[in-house]
Amino acid sequence: MTYTLERVARQATEAKELAVHTSRALRDLKRGTKSGLSGRDRFVRHAVLRALATGPGVTYEDVWRERYAERAATGPAMITTPNWATELAPVDVGEFLAEGTAPLALSRLAALGRSISLAGIGTLRIPYRPPLAEVGGWIAEGSPIPVDDLSVGTISLWPRKAAAVSVFSAELRKRAVTDIEALLDVALRADLASIIDGALVDDQPGSALRPPGLRYNVAAVAASTATDPLVAMRVDLQKLVGEIVAGGGSSPVFVVNPQQAISLAFVPSFSYPIVDTPAVPRGVVLAVDGPSFISGSGGAVVDASKDAVLHEDTTPLAIGTAGTPPTVAAPVRSLWQTDMLAVRAIIETAWAVPAGRSAWMEGVAW
Structure with missing residues (x-):
């Protein structure tokens, strides 16, 4: 007691x-x-x-x-x-994810768009201006001025929870004390990147659990069939930029696999920003209107335990549930029994982009 x-x-x-x-x-x-x-x-x-x-x-x-x-x-x-x-x-989660040798793709894209705080936010509605057919014009003396369309669209943003548990040997506390900061830095960043960046660039819908991927509900643009990689690259990039401009965007950012980033590096005076991440499959290229991309982060929690019991699975279950017969999750690990240490990181984040401000293609030849 x-x-x-x-x-x-x-x-x-x-x-x-x-x-x-x-x-x-x-x-x-x-x-x-x-x-x-x-x-x-x-x-x-x-x-x-x-x-x-x-x-x-x-x-x-x-x-x-x-x-x-x-x-x-x-x-x-x-x-x-x-x-x-x-x-x-842990109030510096945004800076943590954006700094270091391997900043998250979300952080690099957020730096080119609009970042907001989601701390204490339930749902935030953010206005944007859709593409306009008429925006005034040149007029003669005494002639009426064409009326601009002042309608706006809105996108909703609310924080979702990304969480990861990293397990280490308890010897970490005794033998790797001098390197523990570097180890936790790399481990937490890698675990969170696989979750957040993976969702950022996929084609899955948003839900109560996660924001929508940039490819969700966006039809793929056909890649060029040219056999010359440089010709194919020029055609592909022109198509993607055209999609962004047609959707009302003006400043495309390309999100690519490192393999495609190497190819783009050989283009002289390439002026568009490039965000490379292994989360993008090879051969897939995304374009996003940078100023239209909205993201935010909220609270963060980091905890550690050497006494917990974990269900080691990609889709973990409750350790035990009642029923006939009762079910038990397997395999499980007792941190106390195996002398292990678990560090759990939970952050709140979200992102959104107006319809028409993202485009993608797959199977590029460069």
């Missing part, structure tokens, strides 16, 4: 520290001040604190003091200490 009460008291203290830090962070943002750490560093440090503070009696403060506090400091690590508790709030 004493151990339980101590743990509850510690958790209450940590929650209070987090609330104080969040209030201070908001105040600093208003003042235009911010920690010298990058958003990526803060997010990774947050994951490190969560992962290393899983032992009995180990607190976030203990881990922070051991890894990040000045060794010559004699005072305790407190929320009044510069940077202390900054890493307790």
